[in-house]
Amino acid sequence: MLSILTDQIRSKQSFLCVGLDPVVEKLPVSLLSAADPMFEFCKRIIDATLPYAVAYKPNLAFFEANGSAGLASLERVIEYIPRECFAIADAKRGDIGNTAEAYARAFFERMQFNAVTLSPYMGADSIAPFLTRKGKMAIILAKTSNAGSNDFQMLELSTGRPLYLEVVAQCVSKWSPEQIMFVVGAQNAEELTQIRAIAPGYFFLIPGFGAQGGKLSDVSHILVPGEAGILANYSRQIIYASSGDDFDLKAGEKACEIAKEMAQLLADQI
Numbered sequence: 001m002l003s004i005l006t007d008q009i010r011s012k013q014s015f016l017c018v019g020l021d022p023v024v025e026k027l028p029v030s031l032l033s034a035a036d037p038m039f040e041f042c043k044r045i046i047d048a049t050l051p052y053a054v055a056y057k058p059n060l061a062f063f064e065a066n067g068s069a070g071l072a073s074l075e076r077v078i079e080y081i082p083r084e085c086f087a088i089a090d091a092k093r094g095d096i097g098n099t100a101e102a103y104a105r106a107f108f109e110r111m112q113f114n115a116v117t118l119s120p121y122m123g124a125d126s127i128a129p130f131l132t133r134k135g136k137m138a139i140i141l142a143k144t145s146n147a148g149s150n151d152f153q154m155l156e157l158s159t160g161r162p163l164y165l166e167v168v169a170q171c172v173s174k175w176s177p178e179q180i181m182f183v184v185g186a187q188n189a190e191e192l193t194q195i196r197a198i199a200p201g202y203f204f205l206i207p208g209f210g211a212q213g214g215k216l217s218d219v220s221h222i223l224v225p226g227e228a229g230i231l232a233n234y235s236r237q238i239i240y241a242s243s244g245d246d247f248d249l250k251a252g253e254k255a256c257e258i259a260k261e262m263a264q265l266l267a268d269q270i
Contacts, residue, residue, distance in 0.1 A: 001114050001135045002178055002203070005086045006227040008054040013263035015228040016255060017055035017088070017205065019235030020045065020077065021062050030245050038066065038073040041247075043080055045239050048252035052259035055086035055231050057205075078111050086231070087114050088139065088205070094119030100129040108136045115139050117183060117205070120167050124174060131179050138180050142168050142195060145185025145208035164191065168198050177201045186214025186232070189221075196222040204230050210237030216261050225269040234258060 009015050022038045034040040046056065058077055063070035081087045089107045093100070093116065107113045108130070115137040118127055130138040143153055143164040153164040161169070171180055182199060184192055186208035195204070204222070208214040209232055216232060223230060238258070242250035 001086065001137070004084060005054060005203075008084060008086070009228045009266075010226075012052060012054055012259065013266055014052050014054055014259040015230050015232055015262055015266075016049075016053045016259055017057050017086075017231040017233040018045065018049050018053045018238055018255065019090070019207075019233050020056055020058040021235045021239065022073075023062055024066065026240060026243065028243060028245055028247055036069075036073055036076065038063065038070060039076045039080075041239075042073075042077045044248035045251050046077075046080060046082075048248040049238065049255040050082065050085075052252075052255040053085065055088060056081050057088040057090045057233055057235075059090040059235075075111060078113065087112070089113040089116040092117050092119055092141065094121055094126050096122055096125045097129075100126055104130045104133065104136075108133050115181065117141065120171070124170070127171070127175075127180070131175060137178075138175075139205050140167070140171055140180055140182055142182040143184045143188050143191040145187055145212055145214070149185070165194060165198065168195050172199050172202070177203065181205050181231075183207065185212075186218055187212070189218055192219060192222050200224075202229070205233060206230055207233045207235075209234050216258070216265060220265045220268070223265060223269050228266060232258075232262070 020042050022041050027037050027041050031037045031040050058074060063074040078087060093103045107116045116130060117139045120127060120140050127138050155163045157163060157166055168182060181203040183205050184195055186206050206219055219230060238251050238254045241254045
């Protein structure tokens with residue numbers, strides 16, 4: 001699947017990941033009478049952004065908050081995402097044993113995601129069950145973009161490394177770039193540089209753009225020539241570019257604008 005992702009990046013000259021975070025209260029009023037408003041919203045966002053996006057990342061919390069109807073919407077969204085695009089379950093799971101295995105079955109077999117975000121707090125045995133299926137990937141939280149990330153991730157260990165770097169180093173020592181990615185916030189320029197030094201061949205999923213203040217220029221220094229090595233996630237800035245009936249049109253325009261900047265950054269790498 002990783003080769004399909006890099007092919008999409010080269011073809012579209014974009015490394016855009018669109019986060020699908022359908023908050024019911026933010027959906028256009030005209031959608032609320034649809035049989036499945038959450039699916040209809042995501043469907044139109046996907047249609048509008050497909051020329052520019054190489055990946056889609058449904059955030060499970062917004063679907064789960066709507067109960068069984070939300071989970072039914074999620075399954076419809078996954079089925080609608082084109083197979084050539086990388087589908088990420090933003091689930092942030094982190095358990096072990098048969099519980100982790102059950103999560104892996106749910107995301108990779110039942111829902112057919114390509115990857116799932118995971119917390120590494122419980123160690124390697126919370127990641128390993130997700131790596132037993134060919135072509136599927138684990139995306140491991142390394143240095144996140146929230147204000148509280150420094151509470152634990154920056155703690156210095158006896159090795160002299162902060163905890164987040166030790167997590168990355170141990171994961172790199174165990175698993176290949178075909179199996180795992182890392183989540184690193186866009187605002188963490190120094191941390192991005194340090195993680196890239198430890199994990200030069202690995203993809204990063206980078207949130208924190210747009211509404212959270214991150215800029216694409218902040219991450220250009222860690223692009224990998226020829227394949228980007230980055231998925232830049234934009235959620236609110238794209239999917240809520242308009243609150244009216246033209247929400248999908250405005251989402252497409254914003255995605256196009258972002259993709260043009262990405263194309264220039266990729267061209268500068270050659």
